[in-house]
Amino acid sequence: MHADAFDRFHEAESRLHRLDPRVKVVVTVLFILSNALLPDGAWAAFGLSWIVLLWANHLSSLGVDFSFRRSFIALPFALAAVSAIFSPLGVPLGDWSIGPLTLIPTDYGLIKFGSIILRSWLSVQAAILLVATTRFPDMIHAFEHLRVPAVLTTIVSFLYRYMFVLTDEVMRLLRARQSRSGSVAGLKSGRSVAWRARVTGNMAGQLFLRSYERSDRIYNAMLARGYTGQLRTLHAHVMQSSDWFFTALSIVIILLLQFTGRI
């Protein structure tokens, strides 16, 4: 029983998959930056950005709506921006009273809120597309080429390595508990919430102990096979002319998006 719930890579043969991972990382970051820099209420630019995303989805041959279908996962976080609706600037649109509290939504606030939601939604989709089309070791490799400090890339690559180990361990612990969670006729099983919470707390402690030891063993095994602090990948990364072309095209498009947002 293995958990691969976290691996978001989708195998496919496409332009986007073949692209140099550095290009993908840089273009994604630029796209996210562009979203952040677009002024509030630049609806046309937001719309164009979405069309660009759809086009990228199409290039990935994962389906035009691939990133859209997966984008809602980040929506709850974007709701943190809900307070923007009640910005004191702008024209009030009425007032809502909740108990002693009076909230006054404004037109400026609403535009700000909508823009924040759109920005985060577009950015999340770009990131989803990036991880779906780039193998994890390739992505780490790209970060290394882009001069991200080795300490950071090592932490991220270990996190990735152990995440699977950890979830497997959790699943085994849960299965063991489930196996012995019995009941007999006539007695209420499961005891109190406090008792169950204590058992769960103990399990978390066990999980820590075991993953700590297991990570030691895995690390030793990695050392034994010559691990020197870098995840290797078989995919040699050499910028092709098509990679340069894609980068140039993306930068032009992003500049155009910015231009559209500011006229």
Next chain:
Amino acid sequence: MPVTHKVTPITTPILEGCNGDVLSVENLHFHYPDGHEALRGVSIKLCEGDKVALVGPNGAGKSTLMLHLNGILNGEGEMSIAGMRIEPNNLPVIRAMVGLVFQSPDDQLFSPTVFEDVAFGPLHMGLPEDEVHARVDEALEMVRMSKFRERLSHHLSVGEKKRIAIATVLSMRPQILVLDEPSAGLDPRARRSLINLLRDLPITMLVSSHDLLMVRELFPRMVIMDEGKIVADGPTAELMEDEALLEAHGLEKP
């Protein structure tokens, strides 16, 4: 000089007349989410007091079958424990009746101390405190680990953990003990004491194992599984003599 092993002849008929009063599995099919078909029509019956060995190569479906017996996995087919059908709404009761012990004792033990682990089952069942204490003492006594009551399970040896793992299900007073490769990874002394322990436990058990010497010594009846099917079910003494059968299913006559 060839060594001839003495095989105790089994006089009592072990298959006839068993209606599956403790365990009955009829035509069980299961495939994993990736499409791999792990069980293809498994049927097996166990009666009160039966001690049955389940042998077969790796990947034969032994562990998969065992995970069905307390409803961790649910394939298609009829299964019942002591006359009660294994179905989602009576799983808690089933889990109290089936003592499933995983192959790795580390997978079994999840509490800081031996006492808490052995007490988990009875506590979850909602038994009163003195009953829980009595059951823990009884279970630890049965596996001869009474002195380990307050120890941290984390620091025990594999053999000790194995015994504690068995105690954690004995404390639920199950109808049937289901053990997955109990002698794997044990040193000769720990293995010997485990064999003695299993012999002395007066309880119906289904035990998967690659340790055919132990199987011959302990289990009058043997079931051979291969590729998700039961290929033989009969007296151990007879099946062990059928070298062609054993070899065909990746086993070796001990």
